[in-house]
Amino acid sequence: MGLVDLDRILGGGLPLSSVLLVLEDPYSGQHLNLMRYFMAEGVACRQKVLWLSAAPPAGGPAAFLPADASTSQSSTDDAAAEKEQPELRIAWQYRKYINDEPSQQSQRTQSASASTSGRSGTSASTATSTKSSFARAGAAVAAGVGREWCHSYDLTRPIGEEALRGAALEVAQCSGPGAYAAADERAGAFLTSLTPSAPDPAAAAAAPGSAAAVLAAAAAARRGPEPVGRLVIESAGSLGWWVGDGNGCSNNSLSLGSLQARGESARQQQEAALLRLVYNVRQRALRARCAVMLTVPAGLLSPGTASRLPHLADSVLGLDPLSDDSQLHRLLPDPASAVALLSVRKLCSAGMLGPRTCDGVLHVVRHKRRRLGLSVVEVDPDAEERVAEATARAQEAYMRGSARGAAGAAGAAGAAAAKTTAGKSAAALLCGGPPAPGGGSKALDF
Amino acid sequence: MSGPLEDEFGLLAGCSLNSGGLTLVKGSLQLSGLFLVQHYVKVLLQRNYAVVLVTAEQVLDRFQYTAKKMGVSLPQYQQSGHLFHVEAPLAVVGGGTGHDADQAPAAAAAAASRSSSRLQQLIAAVQQAATQRAPSAAGVALVIDSLTVLAGMCPGRAEWTAFLHYCCSGVLGASAGGEGVAAPAQHEQVPYCFVAGAYGDVPDDRPWLASLEHRANMVVTVGPLPGGKMADVDGQVTFMQRFGRPPSGAGPRLSGQAAHGAAALAAASAAALPLQLRQSLYFRSTELAVKWMAAVTSRELL
Numbered sequence: 001m002g003l004v005d006l007d008r009i010l011g012g013g014l015p016l017s018s019v020l021l022v023l024e025d026p027y028s029g030q031h032l033n034l035m036r037y038f039m040a041e042g043v044a045c046r047q048k049v050l051w052l053s054a055a056p057p058a059g060g061p062a063a064f065l066p067a068d069a070s071t072s073q074s075s076t077d078d079a080a081a082e083k084e085q086p087e088l089r090i091a092w093q094y095r096k097y098i099n100d101e102p103s104q105q106s107q108r109t110q111s112a113s114a115s116t117s118g119r120s121g122t123s124a125s126t127a128t129s130t131k132s133s134f135a136r137a138g139a140a141v142a143a144g145v146g147r148e149w150c151h152s153y154d155l156t157r158p159i160g161e162e163a164l165r166g167a168a169l170e171v172a173q174c175s176g177p178g179a180y181a182a183a184d185e186r187a188g189a190f191l192t193s194l195t196p197s198a199p200d201p202a203a204a205a206a207a208p209g210s211a212a213a214v215l216a217a218a219a220a221a222r223r224g225p226e227p228v229g230r231l232v233i234e235s236a237g238s239l240g241w242w243v244g245d246g247n248g249c250s251n252n253s254l255s256l257g258s259l260q261a262r263g264e265s266a267r268q269q270q271e272a273a274l275l276r277l278v279y280n281v282r283q284r285a286l287r288a289r290c291a292v293m294l295t296v297p298a299g300l301l302s303p304g305t306a307s308r309l310p311h312l313a314d315s316v317l318g319l320d321p322l323s324d325d326s327q328l329h330r331l332l333p334d335p336a337s338a339v340a341l342l343s344v345r346k347l348c349s350a351g352m353l354g355p356r357t358c359d360g361v362l363h364v365v366r367h368k369r370r371r372l373g374l375s376v377v378e379v380d381p382d383a384e385e386r387v388a389e390a391t392a393r394a395q396e397a398y399m400r401g402s403a404r405g406a407a408g409a410a411g412a413a414g415a416a417a418a419k420t421t422a423g424k425s426a427a428a429l430l431c432g433g434p435p436a437p438g439g440g441s442k443a444l445d446f
Numbered sequence: 447m448s449g450p451l452e453d454e455f456g457l458l459a460g461c462s463l464n465s466g467g468l469t470l471v472k473g474s475l476q477l478s479g480l481f482l483v484q485h486y487v488k489v490l491l492q493r494n495y496a497v498v499l500v501t502a503e504q505v506l507d508r509f510q511y512t513a514k515k516m517g518v519s520l521p522q523y524q525q526s527g528h529l530f531h532v533e534a535p536l537a538v539v540g541g542g543t544g545h546d547a548d549q550a551p552a553a554a555a556a557a558a559s560r561s562s563s564r565l566q567q568l569i570a571a572v573q574q575a576a577t578q579r580a581p582s583a584a585g586v587a588l589v590i591d592s593l594t595v596l597a598g599m600c601p602g603r604a605e606w607t608a609f610l611h612y613c614c615s616g617v618l619g620a621s622a623g624g625e626g627v628a629a630p631a632q633h634e635q636v637p638y639c640f641v642a643g644a645y646g647d648v649p650d651d652r653p654w655l656a657s658l659e660h661r662a663n664m665v666v667t668v669g670p671l672p673g674g675k676m677a678d679v680d681g682q683v684t685f686m687q688r689f690g691r692p693p694s695g696a697g698p699r700l701s702g703q704a705a706h707g708a709a710a711l712a713a714a715s716a717a718a719l720p721l722q723l724r725q726s727l728y729f730r731s732t733e734l735a736v737k738w739m740a741a742v743t744s745r746e747l748l
Contacts, residue, residue, distance in 0.1 A: 017505075184539040272600040276537035279598035283536055286505045304650030310475050311503075311594050311645050346475055350504070351511045354731020355478045357670075357680055 002037030002044075002150050005374035009344060009363065010315060013150075014291045016228065018348045019282050021313035023298040024235065027321040028340040030365050031295045033372050034317075035232055037153060038293050039169070040065045044151045048168040048229035050190045052183050054175040054240030061169055062161045066153040069370065154370045179241045180273040184280055187231060191284035194229045229290040233281070237274045237305075238297045271305040278312045316346035322364070330387070331379040337366040342374060454738045458685045458725055459489045462664030463639050465689065466585075468614050470662040471643045472655075477681045479668045481736065483591050483643045484509060488518045490639065491528060495587040496579030498572050498618070502534035503592035503643070515734055527580030532571045535564040537599035565601055565609045576618045585637030586618050593658075594645040610654060613640050614661055663689045671728075679728050679742055687723040 007013045014020050024031045042049040043065065057064045170190075174183040235241070278294065285292045294313065298306045310316040320341040322329055329335050342363040349356035366373040462469045469486065473479030480503060487509070490497050501509065510520045523529035576586055590596065590613070597606065619638030644655055646667075659665055665686045671679060728739040 181539050273539055275598050275600050276539045279595070280536050280539060282595075283502075283534065304648060307475075307648045308594065308598060308650065311592070311648070312598050316475075349478065349480075350508055352481075352731070353484075353512055353515050353734065354481050354680065354729065354736045355473075355668075357477065357675075360675075 001034075002039075002041030002153060003034070003372060003374070004150060004152075005372070006034065006037070007150060009342075009374060011347060014293075014315065015348055015350060016289050016291055017286050018314035018350060019278075019285055019292040019294060019312070020315045020317065021310060022293065022295040023316070023318040023345075024295050025319035025321050025340050026297060026299055027323075028319070028365075030319055030340045030367075030372070031235075033155065033367075035234060035293065035295065036064060036066050036155070037372070038230060039232055040068075040153050040159065041150050042230040043159070043164065043167045043169055044068060045228075046167070048190070048194065048227055049170065049232070050186065050229065051169070051171045051232045051234065052174050052186060052236075053171065053232075053234040054173065054179065054238060056171050056173055059158070061159070061171055062164055063158045065159040065164075066155045067157040067159045067163065069152040069154040152371070155367075155372070156370050175240055175243060180270075180277045183233065183236070184277050187233070187277075187281050188284060190229065190231060191281070191288040191290055194227055194288040194290045195284075196226050196289060226289050229288070231281070231285070231290055231292045233277075233292070233294045236277065236294060236296050237271065237301055239300070241274075242270060267302070271302060274301075275305060275308060275312070278309060282312050282314075310346055313346070314348040314350065316344075318343045318345050319365070328377070328379070330384055331381075332364060333378065333380045334366070337368055337373075338364045339367045340365040341377070454727060454740060455485055455683075455736075456489050456492075458727070459486055460493075461685070461687055461723065462666075463489065463493065463495075463587075465663050465687075466616075466637050466639050467663035467689070468658065468661055469639065469641045469664040469666065470658050471641065471666045471668070472646045473643065473668050474645060474647045476670055477668050478645075479643050479666070480504065480591060481512075481731065482666055482668060482683065483589060483641060484512050485516070485736070486641045487589055488513060488516050490587045490589070490641070491518060491520075491523050494528070494582070494584040495637075495639065496528050496530070496576070496583035496585070497523075497587045497589055498530045498532060498575045500532045500534060500568070500572065500588070500590045500596075502590065502595040506531045506533075527578065528583060530575035530578065532568065532575055534596055535568055535599075538564065564599060565605055569609065569612055572618065583636075585639065587639040587641065588613055588618055589641045590643065592643045592645070594643075594648055594651060597651060607654065610658065613642070614658070616640075663687065676742075678730055679739070680730050682726055682728050684724065684726045 001007050001010065001014055010020075022031050022034060039049050039051060039061070051061065172182075172186050174180070174186075274296075281292060281294070296309060298309070298318075301309070320343065322338055322341050324335075328341075329338060332338050342365050344358045344361070344363075347356045347358055362377045363374045364377050366375065459469075471479040471482045471486070473482075487497060487499060499506070499509065506520075513520045520529055524531070572588060576588075579586060593610075601609070616635070616638040619636045642658070644651070644658070646652075646655060665688065667684045667686070668681055669684075670681050672682075728742050730737045730739070
C-alpha cells in the first residue's frame with residue numbers, strides 16, 4: 001500500500017485481484033494521502049498504474065505523488081547494514097529470493113503486496129531487491145521501524161518529473177455525462193492487459209517431463225513475469241463525475257442546474273451507473289494481476305448505494321472526521337497530529353475457509369508532516385486533567401503577575417474551580433475513575 | 447474433533463437439500479455467508495448432485511482453493527460432468543444524465559434493457575450447463591454465491607424478479623439430461639435445489655429478499671454472537687427450516703432442545719408439512735478448517 005501502518009492493518013497488504021474501497025472523510029481529505037502512497041508505491045516498484053479522476057491535480061502526478069524518503073539516507077549506512085546482515089533474523093522468507101551475485105540488477109521489482117494470512121492462488125510473490133537496499137530494509141526491521149513491506153515517502157516533497165520518467169503511470173479524466181462509461185472502458189482495457197494469459201491446453205494436457213511440457217515452460221520463462229498493475233479510481237460518485245469537463249464555468253453551472261432540475265431520477269441514474277462501474281471493475285479485477293483502490297464519498301450517496309458498495313469490494317476502510325473540539329480529540333495523546341479516524345469495515349478473505357472478522361479497532365490517522373501514521377486509538381485518562389491543571393497554573397500565574405489583592409483572591413478561586421472541574425473530568429468517568437466529589441453518582445455512559 | 451461433530455453442518459444442510467427448493471444463506475458485512483455457500487457446494491457434490499455454480503462474488507479459482515482445503519477436488523467433478531461453472535456477466539455501464547431531460551429516462555431504459563438481456567444470457571448459460579450434466583447425477587443444483595453482488599448490475603425490477611422466479615421454480619430440474627438419457631425420460635423432473643447467498647443489510651434489496659425468505663425451505667443466517675465477540679468463537683449460524691419433510695428419527699445428533707425438537711418432528715407424518723426446525727451452530731474458522739460446535743462449553747473451547 002505504500003504505507004507500512006496500513007499494510008499492517010490489512011494484514012500484510014492488499015492482495016492482487018482485490019478491490020479496496022475507501023469511504024472518504026469529507027473534511028480532512030486523508031483519502032488523497034492514502035492514494036498518494038498507493039500510487040507512489042506502484043511507481044517505485046515499476047508497476048503499471050492507472051489513475052481515473054474527475055479532476056486531476058493541476059501539476060499532474062509529478063506534483064501530487066510524494067518523493068521517496070529513503071533516497072535521503074547516506075551511503076555509509078550500507079556498509080553497516082551489510083555487516084549486520086548475517087545476524088539479522090527476518091520473519092518473512094526473503095532470504096531465499098536474494099540473488100547473492102554482486103552483478104544483480106539495481107532496478108527494484110518489488111511486487112504490489114505481500115500475501116495476507118489467507119493467501120489466494122493469485123497472490124504476488126515476494127520480490128528480489130538489491131543487497132544494500134534489502135540490508136537497509138532488514139536493518140529497519142531489526143530496529144523495529146517496520147519498513148519491511150514498502151518504501152518510505154516524504155509527503156512534503158513531490159516526486160518530480162525526473163522520477164516519473166519511464167514510469168507506466170497513466171492519468172485519465174472522467175467527468176461529464178459519459179464519465180462512468182469512459183471509466184469502465186479505460187479500466188476494462190487496463191485490467192484486461194493485466195489478465196494472465198491462459199495456459200496452452202496442449203501443454204496443460206501434456207505429461208509432466210514430456211517435450212511439450214518442457215517447451216511450454218521455456219516459453220513461459222522467456223515471456224518473463226506477468227505484469228502487475230494498480231488501478232486508482234478517485235472519488236467515484238462525487239459531483240465532479242456528474243458535471244462537465246470544465247470548458248467554462250457557465251457550462252458547469254448549466255449542467256449543475258439541469259441536474260438539480262432533474263432531481264432524484266438523475267441521482268438514481270448516476271448511482272446505478274456507479275454501481276455498475278464498480279461491479280465491472282471487481283469482476284475484471286478478480287481475474288487480473290492488479291490491485292484496485294476506489295474511493296467514494298459515501299456521505300453523498302443514498303443509503304442503498306452506500307450499503308451495497310462495500311459488498312462489491314474485498315476490503316473496506318472508513319475514514320471519519322475528527323474535530324478539534326470533540327471529546328476524543330481532547331483525550332488522545334498528541335492531539336495536534338490527529339487528523340482523522342480510520343476504521344476497518346471489511347477485510348479480504350480470499351482463499352480462506354471461513355469469514356474474516358474485523359477486530360472493530362478504531363485507528364487514528366496522524367499527519368506527522370512528512371508522513372502519515374496510523375495508530376490504535378488510545379485514550380489518555382489523565383490528558384484532560386493535565387490540561388485543566390496547566391490551564392489553572394497559567395491562570396494563576398497571570399493573575400499573580402497582573403494584579404494584586406482582590407485579583408489574586410479571584411485567581412485562587414478560579415484555580416479551585418478548575419481543580420473541581422478536573423475532578424469531574426470525562427476521562428476519569430470514562431475510565432471508571434472515582435466519582436466526582438459532591439457530584440452524586442453519575443451513570444457511566446458506555 | 448471427532449467425525450460426527452464435524453458433520454453437524456452437513457446433517458443440517460442435508461435437511462434442506464432433502465426437501466429441495468430454495469436454501470437462502472444470509473450474511474452481513476460484519477460476517478459474510480460465502481463460506482457457507484462453499485460448504486453447500488461440497489455437500490451437494492458429495493450427494494452426487496450436478497451443480498451449476500454461478501460466481502459473482504468470487505472466482506472459480508478461489509472456490510477450488512477452498513474446496514481443496516475441504517478435501518474436495520472441483521476439477522475432478524468438472525471432468526465427470528457434476529460441476530459446471532458460469533461466470534456472472536458484466537454490467538452495461540450506460541451514459542450519464544445527458545443534456546436533455548427527455549434523454550435521461552430513455553438512457554436509463556436502454557441500460558436496463560441491456561442489463562435484462564445480460565440476465566437472459568445468464569439464464570441461457572445456466573440452462574445449457576444443466577443439460578450437459580452427467581446422467582448419473584442424482585439431481586440438479588443451482589448455486590449462486592451472492593445475489594447481492596449480482597444485483598449490482600442494477601437490472602430492472604421486473605427482470606430481476608423474473609430471474610429470481612426462474613431460479614426458484616425448478617425449471618432446471620425438468621431440463622433435458624445429458625447424453626445417454628433415453629428420449630422419453632428427457633423431461634422427467636429430477637430433484638432440484640437452489641442455494642443462494644445474499645446480504646441482508648442492503649435496504650434496496652429488502653423487498654426481493656423478503657420474498658425469497660418467504661419462499662425458501664431453509665433460511666441460514668450467519669452473524670456475530672449476540673453477546674459480543676468471543677476469543678474462540680467467530681460467529682453463529684442459525685438454520686430455520688420452514689417447509690419440507692421433517693428429519694428422520696435417527697436424524698442429526700444435535701444437543702439439547704434441538705434433539706427434543708427433532709424427536710417431535712420424527713413423530714409427525716412423513717409427508718411434507720410446514721414444520722419449523724430452528725437450530726444454531728457456533729463456528730470457529732481457522733486456516734485449514736471450520737470447526738462447528740452445537741454448544742459452547744469448556745470441552746469445545748479446550
